[in-house]
Amino acid sequence: MNGKLVQSIREAIALSGLKSGMSISFHHHLRNGDYTLNRVMNEIAAMGIRELTLNASSIFDTHAPLEEHIRNHVVTKINTNYMSAALGHRISEGLMDAPVDFRTHGGRPRDIALGNTPIDVAFIAAPTADCAGNCSGKYGPSACGSLGYAFPDAMYAKKVIVITDNLVPYPMKGWSIPEIYVDYVVEVDAIGNPAGIVSGTTRITRDPVGLIMAETAVKVIQHSGLLQDGFSFQTGAGGASLAAASFLKDVMLRDGIRGSFASGGITGYLVDMLSAGCFESLMDVQCFDLKAVESIRTNPAHQEISAMQYASPAAASAVVDKLDVVILGATEVDTDFNVNVHTDSSGMIMGGSGGHSDTAAGAKLAMIIAPLFRARLPIVTDHVSCISTPGRDIDVLVTQRGVAVNPKNQELMLRLKDAGLPVIPIDELKTMAECITGKPNKPVRSGRTVANVIYRDGTLMDTIQSV
């Protein structure tokens, strides 16, 4: 069978020809339950391979052991779209010599496809695969649903290694990534911990502030002129965003509005909206919970999309460009509507754009939901400490104390004012916040760049300094 099936991760690495100085990649659908990145990195380190570029679509707390590999110069460069606090804080403290290059979920496949970030060996954790490497995330004990972010890695890496804990006879039924891209297949005991794989979803918020914001968000959508048949929608998995989705569902059902699609990371709440007839289809680049996994496996209207189809500016078209409304979060928003989702109040890395910039650029209405302050720190500020998404792509900020509309969108401003929504200039929101919390101490920029924030078109958006 073409000899793709090998006995161990180490054998696959050896056969792939991986050498010091090369580039390797991982996808993040197993999220905080992923075993694969750590296991592969341990093998690589034990083999004496060093100075690698690590291109991972996202890095979670479970990947904290990367710190050791960085200290030992096994990894000397990181390209990623998201990095949670465990490694992020170490990066902010100056762990690496070379800055981390942050991209977006659309910018990453763009730069892979264009050859700007070539991958020598891609490692694909696959919940089900056959001996030729046909593989899918929909089936098996470690099922994660969509494998959307792994498509560019499979298609463009020089060598592709599929690692699975559910090897099935050839040909598997319902593959996502076809054998034509796969060089080696390894069977292991487990690629991840199911409890961690689908832990992305929080519940709908019960916090009164979150509920007020969610209600206001839905009113903004209702009065935006976009909520009509054919409506398309994306939201994140935060508590207030999910509450907004839930309220939106009620409105759509009440008013008999039949949308076209919801996209992005998919939660059970969006699955419910599909089932209820609010949407014709879900366009799924990543499943956040078990209900989404079950749905993408069984409902043909719940469709897997690659990272390219989701958001790549190098694709002939992408789903994000057809979005009517996206609801996004923020750690900071400034009075120019620039949004920070990379760093926390102390300037430490604890996130990343993911699809933030991509959907904000593509959607007709890009909405930020954020409370005016968190833990006595204002969210609205003069200048964000890191521009993750430029203000030009943001239409409106919804807080519990009012709604600030970007002056670039005068039509929306008028519509919301006419509807009696509490529209307030963003400077007033900032003043309001500072009245309550006092003027915050901004983190001091040390001058040493620890990360670059690269916009989806490949241009440098901002840099992040060590703390």
Add this chain to the structure above:
Amino acid sequence: MNGKLVQSIREAIALSGLKSGMSISFHHHLRNGDYTLNRVMNEIAAMGIRELTLNASSIFDTHAPLEEHIRNHVVTKINTNYMSAALGHRISEGLMDAPVDFRTHGGRPRDIALGNTPIDVAFIAAPTADCAGNCSGKYGPSACGSLGYAFPDAMYAKKVIVITDNLVPYPMKGWSIPEIYVDYVVEVDAIGNPAGIVSGTTRITRDPVGLIMAETAVKVIQHSGLLQDGFSFQTGAGGASLAAASFLKDVMLRDGIRGSFASGGITGYLVDMLSAGCFESLMDVQCFDLKAVESIRTNPAHQEISAMQYASPAAASAVVDKLDVVILGATEVDTDFNVNVHTDSSGMIMGGSGGHSDTAAGAKLAMIIAPLFRARLPIVTDHVSCISTPGRDIDVLVTQRGVAVNPKNQELMLRLKDAGLPVIPIDELKTMAECITGKPNKPVRSGRTVANVIYRDGTLMDTIQSV
């Protein structure tokens, strides 16, 4: 919606930037019912664009109007995998200055992917599409099932134009080719005549000679040692091949053998074998009849594969490499087991390899079924007038008068002799044929090359001379 939807084929051609001297491509899933190639060529001719390279996966009799475009130098070079007699005979008479380059169904995507035959503008006739170009062959009034051969065109052409007669709202459900590759979408009244689209299948033969060959073919498979659980199989749509599939089904059901897959162009006979449990899956690059179209639309075990996954030597692996047995036809077989499927007895072009060479190279047992003679002309001969598939890739020739095993496969020879099958040296089959028909007059080679036969690895296998 990114402005992909344009008003006419002509507008799409103009926007694509097609200029004289460029290369265009078409797929052949609409077979002899296809309207699209002729309509596009008429527009191109009317626009004054000339000296094009035409890369068509196959050319049928319905495409006979190409003759006029060749005479007018609108088309000056043809790359194809199959050409039926209407244009084939004109080519053999010396219609074109440049030789036609014949490839295989696997060699074509290989050379497209490697950049050896770049495509400037691909035209994809799509039975269903949305305004972004997501498209499929499974649905709509002109449904043809799989769009397998169109994948390389979509993925590698500089510009891709989807032409559909069933435009549905975005996002369509169950696309095969995603929007990321598609630049323009055109809606037309009809892309083809359904009666011609799925006319590829003949019925099981009632001819006693054909039935004898089919019975013998199944005995060869039974005694080859390959017919066991996990068995994989491909056969063409000729009457004797279909009869062999039908007899094989009976044997597999009687003996409780559960195969893994059948591949290739799929007929209702293979669908019946899937339904009966003879196979776990069908790997479908092309549907030959309505039953296959219905099956690929409704049965997840009936899976669409791209031309790359079917047969490309440039893919990391392909389905043909996992075949146990393939049954193939021939217009001539010579005593070195070389097979001709390109020309008829007078040396005129009337066919092509399609997947012939690809499956012969990949399968563990490549079987030719052919009568000893047809219309008083022997099939077995000293030297085929054109080598379509090299004898090294053929294991056995089944005729109504005996079975010739290629001496390279001694194990098969012993197995078939032990089983009491009428194994005869191929020279004796030739002599037998000539005793009945007389020694044939071989077509005279004029010396002018009208076609090159390019093997799946890109090497020149043979040439075809004008008649």
